[in-house]
Amino acid sequence: MTGNAIEIENLRKTYAATPRTEAKEALKGVDLNIPQGSIFGLLGPNGAGKSTLINILAGLVLKTEGKVKIWGFDQDRNPRQSRASIGVMPQEVNLDPFFTPRASLEVQAGLYGVPKAQRKTDEILELIGLTDKAEAYSRSLSGGMRRRLLLGKALVHSPQILVLDEPTAGVDIELRNMLWQNVRKLNEGGMTIILTTHYLEEAEQMCDEIAIINHGEVTVRDTTANLLSRLDGKTMVVQPDRPAELPDLPDGITGEKTADGRLVFTYQSGKTSAEEVLRAVHSAGIGIRDVKTEQADLEDVFLSLTRSV
Numbered sequence: 001m002t003g004n005a006i007e008i009e010n011l012r013k014t015y016a017a018t019p020r021t022e023a024k025e026a027l028k029g030v031d032l033n034i035p036q037g038s039i040f041g042l043l044g045p046n047g048a049g050k051s052t053l054i055n056i057l058a059g060l061v062l063k064t065e066g067k068v069k070i071w072g073f074d075q076d077r078n079p080r081q082s083r084a085s086i087g088v089m090p091q092e093v094n095l096d097p098f099f100t101p102r103a104s105l106e107v108q109a110g111l112y113g114v115p116k117a118q119r120k121t122d123e124i125l126e127l128i129g130l131t132d133k134a135e136a137y138s139r140s141l142s143g144g145m146r147r148r149l150l151l152g153k154a155l156v157h158s159p160q161i162l163v164l165d166e167p168t169a170g171v172d173i174e175l176r177n178m179l180w181q182n183v184r185k186l187n188e189g190g191m192t193i194i195l196t197t198h199y200l201e202e203a204e205q206m207c208d209e210i211a212i213i214n215h216g217e218v219t220v221r222d223t224t225a226n227l228l229s230r231l232d233g234k235t236m237v238v239q240p241d242r243p244a245e246l247p248d249l250p251d252g253i254t255g256e257k258t259a260d261g262r263l264v265f266t267y268q269s270g271k272t273s274a275e276e277v278l279r280a281v282h283s284a285g286i287g288i289r290d291v292k293t294e295q296a297d298l299e300d301v302f303l304s305l306t307r308s309v
């Protein structure tokens with residue numbers, strides 16, 4: 001093993017043309033290694049190719065070209081072992097309405113060939129908070145409970161890698177917190193977690209490393225901390241107490257006056273302090289009615305990296 005949970009080399013996927021649609025190149029030669037034990041975020045705008053990538057890892061979509069290794073197993077040469085190493089919580093709820101949570105987990109374990117004695121059904125029910133609903137029909141479960149059951153189903157074969165495809169899209173805060181607690185717990189137990197999310201704040205909080213996919217290509221891959229430090233720009237917005245023009249500014253600070261009279265200053269927080277900006281404002285005799293600062297966050301990084309492509 002190389003220390004990577006996933007190794008992807010020159011992965012390409014072209015969806016074939018149909019009588020009504022043209023052929024679509026969804027992945028254009030992706031190279032990506034995902035380290036063991038990480039919580040790895042896969043971000044990208046709609047249609048970037050994230051689901052295609054995840055579905056290839058899950059064995060649900062056939063790749064057109066390239067090499068995929070899951071937990072050291074080549075997907076083409078060792079399909080069974082590579083599949084057994086990964087569990088996927090899908091975006092869409094696909095539960096049999098007449099199965100109870102317990103039955104859903106048992107059937108899923110059976111599909112993966114987990115012997116009865118090795119099944120962890122009760123442990124999983126406990127983890128996903130469905131012990132008291134173990135015998136209820138799935139159709140009687142709330143939306144949040146169904147999502148939790150999907151997580152449980154992804155865990156029945158004790159995979160080393162767990163993939164979560166937009167796990168918190170449209171779920172309430174309570175469920176989101178519970179999901180993240182579970183994910184952290186599983187990660188602390190050694191499981192590698194890969195997740196796609198549209199919530200950049202969530203990626204910022206949860207992920208050690210992030211890859212951004214745009215138009216079928218990985219445009220950036222770095223630690224979350226490095227990505228954030230790429231943009232250490234800060235903005236200070238000053239609302240003067242009476243109409244004022246921009247003051248003279250020292251090097252490293254740029255200013256702009258908005259149509260409604262606010263003064264917007266931008267500077268690098270590593271090089272210039274907020275105090276220097278305020279000093280320039282004061283020495284021009286400008287009184288301040290209100291002031292606020294804004295720091296670049298992952299959203300800014302994301303926009304700056306995906307905007308121009």
Ligand SMILES: Nc1ncnc2c1ncn2[C@@H]1O[C@H](COP(=O)(O)OP(=O)(O)OP(=O)(O)O)[C@@H](O)[C@H]1O
Pocket residue numbers: 015016024025026044045046047048049050051052053
């Ligand atoms: N089965 C399919 N047949 C043809 N084209 C497809 C198919 N699935 C996806 N595509 C196309 O491939 C491209 C990538 O789609 P994909 O679903 O992988 O993107 P995504 O990043 O997951 O987006 P989203 O966040 O909206 O799910 C899109 O242009 C999409 O329309």
